[in-house]
Amino acid sequence: MAVTNSNFGNFCLFMTAWLLMSVTLYNFVLLNPLAPAMRTMYETTHMVRHNETMPEETWIVLYAVSVSCVYFGAMVGGVGTNIMLSYVSRKGLMQLSHVINITGVIVIALVAGTTWSYEALIIGRVIAGIPLGVAYNLPILMMAELSAKCKQNFWQSVVGLSVAFGILIGSIFSHPKILGSLSLWTVLVSLAVIPSLIYLISSHWIPNTPFYVLRTYGKDEALKVLKKLRQGTLDEIKEELSSMSEEIGGKRKVLIKEMLTTKEYRNMFAGVLALFLNLVLVGIDNILLYSDKVFIEAGISPDKATYATIGVFAMQLLASVVGSKIVDRFGGFKVHVASNIMIIFAHVTYTVSQVATPAAPNAMPYVAIFAVGVFLIAWSGGTNLATFALLGEITSEPTRSTAYGYSAVIFWVVAWTVGFVPPYLQIHLGPYALTIWLGCAILFLIYVLIFIPRLRRQRHKEDVLFMGSENMEIKKLNC
Structure with a gap:
């Protein structure tokens, strides 16, 4: 099919794929470099309220909660x-x-910014986390439904590219x-309004x-x-519309009960959930x-x-920029497998x-930076982009919103745990703090190699059956 996205279609795709994901990830990472300013704010507030210096244990708990509460x-x-x-x-x-x-x-910049209340900052972070969950x-769902199929992998990967941006x-x-100072941090937070506007x-x-x-x-x-979003002849656009009708198949959205009790749908849901969890359980939130804390602990x-x-x-x-082109050329599966192997190497x-480090204290910090760099390159240029592409490949329109929605719930529950525990892993496991994510990366690599090809074949078989049934109907009408 020669039909592709029009210039207006590309504009719609960019606005949809880019702005929400990039602004929510902008909010997500702000408290990492802001830790020194936050500590001053929290200690000042604690002194005013309790007339005593904030204990170290209290600061660790408040910081971990402030960072991870976005997951709620x-x-x-x-x-x-x-x-x-x-x-x-x-x-x-x-x-x-x-x-x-x-x-x-508004809650973070205006309320927490004027009162230095950590409760207000935490509440604002929870509110800001809602669009992060969405x-x-x-955007993944909308890319699968907005883009022409020939460019679907590329636009799915653009969602991942916006994460890195x-x-x-x-940061x-x-x-x-x-903007990460005590006097300017509210301006830093307020900039997140611009993409939304x-x-x-x-x-x-x-x-x-x-x-x-x-529907x-x-x-x-x-x-x-479709005439607005696509570039092609009228017949080609009508052919895509016919293909969409076949994918829907006259069927309403598959609900969670049917998804869990029907073998094919259950396997699909398990695949979507595994891909979602693969994103976070390889240690990205760490x-x-x-x-900053990881690098300081490494000797920087x-x-x-x-x-x-x-x-x-x-x-x-x-x-991510390079990876989007690679995913577009080689497909999500190959890139996903290669990226997980690189992540294992990095850990x-x-x-x-x-x-x-005790044997080579001057050299090892740079090895640590190299390892973190390799990890981020593999995750951002591979796993993150390929996951979005694979999600579109193993789901169909009637199953997509249910599979994505319920998997996302489990994803964020797990992500909160992953976001909360790193300071404690560093305390109790020391140099082996990342080994838990290493084990998860190995398990997910095995799962993807064995099961994702089966799910892709299953989805392809469904498409063929839809097309076959449509052809049968045409033959009957001709007769």
């Missing part, structure tokens, strides 16, 4: 996505998510010498996804949307949320740790560097 909001967003899609359109939920993001920014669900910009701007304004021209319009308003309205001086963070996050973004290298 993300859980709400993950659950809410699946529920809200039964009542509002894809575009409507995207608009609502940006409004919630603006609300979270961002790991809705938000992380890098957040740079939150540096104490830029851009989307809310531009969404006036962005249509709903063709699949949603087809809700019928073929005539869906054809109008780096994104605590990279505190005044240089944030520069090391910015350096590896810049490599992460570059890897082993980092652990060796920590064990060997």
Whole structure:
């Protein structure tokens, strides 16, 4: 099929794939370089309230809660996505998510910024986490439904690219010498309003996804949307519309009970869940949320740790740019497998560097930076991008929102644990703090190698059956 995305279609895809994910990841990483300013704020507030110096144990707990509480909001967003899609359109939920993001920014910047209350900051982080939960669900779903199939892998990977962009910009701007100081951190947080305002304004021209319009308003309205989003002849566009009708197959959305009790759907759900968990259980949050602390523990001086963070996050973004092209060319499966192998190598290298630090204290910190860099390149340029591409390959339109929504709930529950425990792993496991993520990476590599090809073949067989049944109907009509 020669039909591809029009220029207007690419604009809609970019606005949908880029803004929500990048702004939520920007918010996600802010507290990493902000830790020194946060400590001053928290200690000052504690002294005013209790007239005593804040104990070290209290600071560790408050910091871990402040960093990881974003996951509570993300859980709400993950659950809410699946529920809200039964009542509002894809575009409507995207608009609502940006409004919630603006609300979270106001609570953090205005309330916590003027009172230095850690309760207000934590509440604001929870609110800001809601669109983060939506961002790991809705844009992936919309890319699968907005993009022409020939460019679907590329646009799915752009969602992952926006992750790396938000992380890098957040890490740079939150540096104490830029906006991460006590006097400017509220400006740093307030910048997150800009992408949301851009989307809310531009969404006036962005249509709903063709699949949603087809289900809700019928073929005539869906054809109008496709004419705007696609570049090709009218016959080619009508052929894509016919393919969409076949994918829906006259069937309403598959609900969770049917998904768990039907073998084919259950296997699909297990695959989606495994891909989601693979994103987080290889230890990415250990780096994104605590990279400065990781580098300091590895022997980098505190005044240089944030520069090391910015350096590896810049490599992460570059890897994502290159990785999106690689995924587009080689497909999600090959890239995913290669990336997990690199992640395993990175974890082993980092652990060796920590064990060997007493023997070579000057050299090992740079080995640790190298290992973290390799990990981020593999995750951002491979696993993160390939996961989004594979999710589209193993699901169909009737199953997609249910599989994504419930998997996202479990994903964020697990992600909260992963985000909370790194300081304690460092205390109790020392140089072996990353070995738990090493074990998970090995298990996921085995799963992907064995089961994902089966799910892809199953989805391909369904497409063939749909096309075959459609051809049979045409033959009957001709007779």
